[in-house]
Amino acid sequence: MSILLENHIVELLQERNDKAISLLYEHYGDTLYGVAYKVVRDEELAQDVVQESFIKIWKKSDSYDPTKAKLFTWLFRITRNTAIDKLRSVNNKSDKEIQMDVSDVYKLGTEGIIPDLMDVQDNLDKIDSKYQIVLDALFFQGMTQQEASDELDIPLGTIKSRLKIGLRELKKIYGSTMVFACLLSLFMN
Amino acid sequence: MKEKIRIFLETDLLEKYLLGTTSQEEALQVERYIAMYPEVRNTYIELQENLEIFAKLHAIKTPEGLKERIQTRIKKENSVRSKFYRYAIAASFAALLFAGASYFFWNQNQNLQEENVIVNNKIQNLEENMRLQLEDVRNQFIVLNNPKTKRLTVKGNNKAKELKAVAYVNPVKKLSYINVSKLPNLPENQCYQMWAEVNGQMLNLGVIQEASNSEKLMALPYGENAVGYITIEPTGGNSKPTIENIVANISY
Numbered sequence: 001m002s003i004l005l006e007n008h009i010v011e012l013l014q015e016r017n018d019k020a021i022s023l024l025y026e027h028y029g030d031t032l033y034g035v036a037y038k039v040v041r042d043e044e045l046a047q048d049v050v051q052e053s054f055i056k057i058w059k060k061s062d063s064y065d066p067t068k069a070k071l072f073t074w075l076f077r078i079t080r081n082t083a084i085d086k087l088r089s090v091n092n093k094s095d096k097e098i099q100m101d102v103s104d105v106y107k108l109g110t111e112g113i114i115p116d117l118m119d120v121q122d123n124l125d126k127i128d129s130k131y132q133i134v135l136d137a138l139f140f141q142g143m144t145q146q147e148a149s150d151e152l153d154i155p156l157g158t159i160k161s162r163l164k165i166g167l168r169e170l171k172k173i174y175g176s177t178m179v180f181a182c183l184l185s186l187f188m189n
Numbered sequence: 190m191k192e193k194i195r196i197f198l199e200t201d202l203l204e205k206y207l208l209g210t211t212s213q214e215e216a217l218q219v220e221r222y223i224a225m226y227p228e229v230r231n232t233y234i235e236l237q238e239n240l241e242i243f244a245k246l247h248a249i250k251t252p253e254g255l256k257e258r259i260q261t262r263i264k265k266e267n268s269v270r271s272k273f274y275r276y277a278i279a280a281s282f283a284a285l286l287f288a289g290a291s292y293f294f295w296n297q298n299q300n301l302q303e304e305n306v307i308v309n310n311k312i313q314n315l316e317e318n319m320r321l322q323l324e325d326v327r328n329q330f331i332v333l334n335n336p337k338t339k340r341l342t343v344k345g346n347n348k349a350k351e352l353k354a355v356a357y358v359n360p361v362k363k364l365s366y367i368n369v370s371k372l373p374n375l376p377e378n379q380c381y382q383m384w385a386e387v388n389g390q391m392l393n394l395g396v397i398q399e400a401s402n403s404e405k406l407m408a409l410p411y412g413e414n415a416v417g418y419i420t421i422e423p424t425g426g427n428s429k430p431t432i433e434n435i436v437a438n439i440s441y
Contacts, residue, residue: 018260018267021259021263022256025251025259029251029255029256030248030250031244031245031248033249033255034244034245034247035244035247037249038247043252047252050259051258051259051262054259054262054263055259055262055266058263058266059266070237070238070241072240072241073237073241076208076240076244077208077209078209080208080209081209081210135243138204138208139208139240139243139244142208142210144201145201145204146201160199167235167243170239170242
């Protein structure tokens with residue numbers, strides 16, 4: 001995401017111009033849908049989450065403070081929290097109907113992949129799975145480092161170092177392609 | 190100081206802040222560290238960049254129609270909002286109008302009440318005046334019609350030869366009146382004044398209006414062997430009669 005475009009979207013949001021929503025959807029829609037899917041693991045629920053998140057983004061647009069977080073961080077927070085809330089409310093409902101295993105909320109790994117996600121899997125395969133699982137637990141499953149340590153049965157220190165190395169590796173592998181993608185999108189606009 | 194930063198980075202407060210799961214207090218603490226220490230700030234920026242990269246790896250193509258659904262919802266949201274504002278504006282306008290009207294009517298009511306008091310006072314004064322005048326007229330009527338009433342013609346002395354007046358005295362009813370029908374003209378700074386000496390006391394009966402209404406009867410205080418005087422005095426009247434300026438006297 002170019003800084004120029006990001007600033008433009010932020011301006012539109014602050015002016016309460018609904019063009020901002022269209023631009024946000026074009027540039028972040030797929031990523032946020034992916035985030036929502038990653039948490040709820042259901043296409044229909046993920047769509048609901050994206051819809052609700054965009055409405056929240058629109059309603060809260062004047063509360064976004066660019067000095068406190070990047071635009072994507074703010075969007076991610078809203079979407080992730082909406083998705084986790086959704087998952088909880090669905091689980092609560094189904095808990096009353098069928099006694100589901102609560103630990104399903106924290107189901108880790110990559111099982112249940114739909115064909116659309118094959119590309120994602122290809123990309124993720126480039127990261128060592130031991131880092132991937134830690135990143136996954138922290139970013140998508142809503143775990144703290146301590147919880148991830150307990151859940152994955154990995155010492156807290158190892159979680160911390162894997163998070164750091166995993167993130168560094170992420171930058172090494174994708175940092176350059178991301179820059180290229182940004183430049184490309186800039187030319188195409 | 191370094192140790193403090195290291196301990197801070199050891200906790201997962203910064204990660205929690207990144208995901209927006211800190212409490213209000215924790216968020217303030219993290220924001221303070223970010224503002225104060227470049228190391229923390231850089232780590233936060235790096236975390237944000239990595240989050241974006243990692244999230245983008247999970248991007249899935251959004252299904253057809255989702256964008257349109259979202260846009261429709263947002264349009265609805267906007268119209269609800271603008272409708273709310275429209276109603277709010279209308280409501281505050283109505284409230285303002287009501288307040289204005291209330292003040293206007295209150296003010297008018299206040300004015301009317303004041304006017305009411307004034308009018309009431311005027312009516313009372315008029316009633317009192319009317320009652321007095323009616324009584325006066327009735328007394329005049331009694332005196333003039335009574336057969337016991339003596340009619341005395343008064344004429345002016347050398348100083349005012351043209352002066353003519355008629356006095357009516359009724360010893361039974363103990364009432365007396367005088368009608369001054371003609372008065373010689375006087376310079377502007379002088380006027381005629383009426384006096385009566387009753388039981389050895391000199392009473393001021395006031396200035397005689399310049400033959401304005403010759404039909405008017407002036408009441409004279411009644412007394413045995415009373416004497417009435419007309420004198421020339423400075424304009425506005427005097428407190429004591431000027432003896433050398435007596436122009437007429439009436440004994441009754």
